[in-house]
Amino acid sequence: MAAIQHAACGVPASLYLPIARGAMNRNLYAGQAAARALEAVAAIRAGIAAPPDALEETARVLFGLDPGRLALAPPAEPVLLQGYLKPFAGVRHAHYPAVAAMAWRARHGGTDGITAIGIETYSEAITYAGNRAPGGAIQAQFSLSWATAQALRAGTLGPEAYRPAALADPETRRLEAIVALAVDPSRDASGTRGARLRVARGPEETEVVVDGIPGEPMDEAGVRAKAIAYAGPVIGRDAAARLAEAILTARADASFASCFAGPASGPT
Incomplete structure (x- = not known):
């Protein structure tokens, strides 16, 4: 939680400008966010503290939310699973x-x-x-x-x-x-x-x-087929199929790196 408060002190919103201007730096956002998360954890471990109410202040300043009504999901609730997979490329x-x-x-x-x-x-x-x-x-x-x-x-x-x-x-x-x-x-x-x-x-x-979108939410077969169709031309169809299978069936406590394990197939 201390690391989350640390991260909340930074700029917590991305700019739409790269999309409007056609700049590809938007594709760096996810990787940069992950890197900053690791840096925040390292900073806390090194004793570089952050305000304990930074998350609430961010919600107030950026989104106009009442800090008193801000509630985080319970620790055991996997919020990531509330997302969706799009059937098509694009917004x-x-x-x-x-x-x-x-x-x-x-x-x-x-x-x-x-x-x-x-x-x-x-x-x-x-x-x-x-x-x-x-x-x-x-x-x-x-x-x-x-x-x-x-x-x-x-x-x-x-x-x-x-x-x-x-x-x-x-x-x-x-x-x-x-x-x-x-x-x-x-x-x-x-x-x-x-x-x-x-x-x-x-x-x-x-x-x-x-x-709405017909056939939503996507079933597992649709997710697998899309992953193979999109990744296959880049890493090879066999490698894409193996990766999709590993991600879909991996244990919750398995490392992401383990999903890439296996014999090489296709271009790398």
Whole structure:
């Protein structure tokens, strides 16, 4: 707890600016946070104390929370398990229009002749994922319009959606440029996550409405398949399968390093 109070004295929030500007330093945040955590523990062990109420003060200053009402989860409760695994690469907010676009493509085919695309969704999605004309992977991953265009164009939203070939594709660029984003007040009022997609092609306008993500939460087979599909091209399919299996079935007290143990397979 002393180490947590120590860490709370530092800047406890990341900047959104790297996403908006397309800077990849955001990908360092998790590693830097882990390194700072180790430094905080070492500092406490060395006798470098921290204020015992730093966590409460951080909550008050940064988030406007009443320190008296701040409650930590019980020590035995694994809060990490309350997270989620996303079915697609990219920010969660973009999943809803992407799913709608995939459904539209499955019904109507290719993108030739599309003249207008509209997305109505909750305001938070537009605030955090309203980046337009992305110039790099990180901007595209936080872009409702790019996710929609890519899903219409390719019918998928995997890692390939953010690689140079996709980012340079003229048709995907054309589609992204004609996407219009709008807030759906009813979703803000109800707190419902989802999106309405409208696509105009010739005299016809069709729409798809998505509330939530079908098939969520992901089952174990889906998690395993995604891990192998994403990591396989980098470390080899066999190595990815072995790693996924180790992580999914490892004992709670096993070290993370043990998940990488085993015979070499594929590139390292």
